Amino acid sequence: LSKTEINHNQTEQLSDEDTGLVKAFQNGATSAFDTLVLKHQDRVYNLCYRFLSDEQDANDAAQEAFVKAFQGLKRFRLESSFSTWLYRIAVNTCKNKLKSQEFKHRQTIIWIDAPIDGQDGDNRHIEIPDLTQSPELRLAEKEKLRQIQKAIHTLPIEQKLVVVLRDMNGLGYDEISEVTGYKLGTVKSKLSRARQELRKQLKGII
């Protein structure tokens, strides 16, 4: 099974658990929301980080997404899975952030100043180091990750969105369509263009 398929199966299992937790919250068990946060925080944070390419913005957007979810959970009718609904909130939050002038200004500075993997910050988003590799190889791998993230960052918002949801978060086409609101054909074409563009940019690196 590919990683995408594994993620999809996990999502289905989580969906059943999520439904129970959502119902519990709607019946007054507010602690159920904490469980939902702990279950989904990494996935939402990861989505926001890949989308915004900045830890601080990702953290802020992820928190904001959960706050919005908390405020709307009482009215959530379970017509889609909780995770899809949560992703939709997160995506819209990130899109709003991307459009803000403040974000654009900050992003310009970030790309000039420091590599995306934050050499002086915590390294929680870096791949688990392969100790069998030499330091030179690990450094080269780190640089490759930075180039990939930078290439994703340069994509148009719609292309970036579908490629992140598909290749990094393992969502299916239908789910991507549900999260983004795009038609299925649009999802396919945008994903195709996004991958071609990334391949061009990362030629010689991957």
Added chain:
Amino acid sequence: MTECFKIEDHLSEYMDDVLDSKTKIMVEEHLKACEACQGEFNALKSLASKLQRLEPVQAPANFLAQVHGRLSPPSKARRWLDSLFYPLPVRIPIQIGAIATATVALILALHLIKPTIESAKQAPVDQQVGLKEKKVASSASHEQAQAVPSKSESPKAQKTDSVTPSKPVVITLLIHQTNAMNDSPTNEFPAPAYQPETSLGKEAKREESNDRFKNDKGIDSTRSSFQNYQDENSSRLNGVTDNKKLAPEEQPMAPSVVQYDETAMIQHIALQLNGRIVENQEKSTTVESDKDNEKHAHFSKDIQLLTIEIESERYEELLNRLSQAGAIQPPLPLLSDSPQEIVQIQIQLIYEKR
């Protein structure tokens, strides 16, 4: 080549196995025949594989606590503040806010500084005249006037303007003296306000004064009594019994005597009106170079400060008599409507000597 472009568009979907069966077969057949598109497909698979293998980033350890922090209701003050701005349809850029704030601050600062500048303009006048806060002067809320000597102004007795009521009335006399009797002071210096003279010179002046004030008996008597007083002093100080008999070229030049004569005259007039000199101070002597003059003449400046105390109701009369004696010239500084019992007058005598 055209087919390659078509196939390239489907490679992403082919990789994800979301193509319909017909298109899928078409792509498979083309990939078998076209090495370029096969290479493109392999590269695409490699990219997707790499992206999928990227380790997901993890949220901060205190993420839940941070969410709780955001969920907690804001303070009443914060809600009130938010309510002030909440439905604003227009976002005001922070730069405009900053400019507006800076402008208001600048206006306020200028407004606050203004009185300081005005008071600073008055300060040097006090320092120049060398005034001291006096007991009587501080209690007397008089409208006072003072004159400041200046080279650009006439050396006649300076007219004074109203000053703060806590200061004594200040009158400045600029007196020009020359070492040679036949030098004409007006050639290089303006005419003095009160020209101290030798006894003979004084006689001539007295004659002139008599003509001017011949209808005023009181003034005549004042002048007459001072004439006797002055004659006695001149004889005593100069060691001459009768100066009237000396020719002008024989008159001794004694600036100090001239100064004492001036002081004596003022004292005499003050005593006649029950006033008194409470302070007689010689301030300083400086030597200055008149750079504007072609000859670059050097001259010294003696300053004498006489402080007189007199009843306020006799103040005007004192000034009149000093004016009639030629010591000061009108217009005379007036007191305010509610004068105090005792008035203090400070007369600054400035002697310039070439």
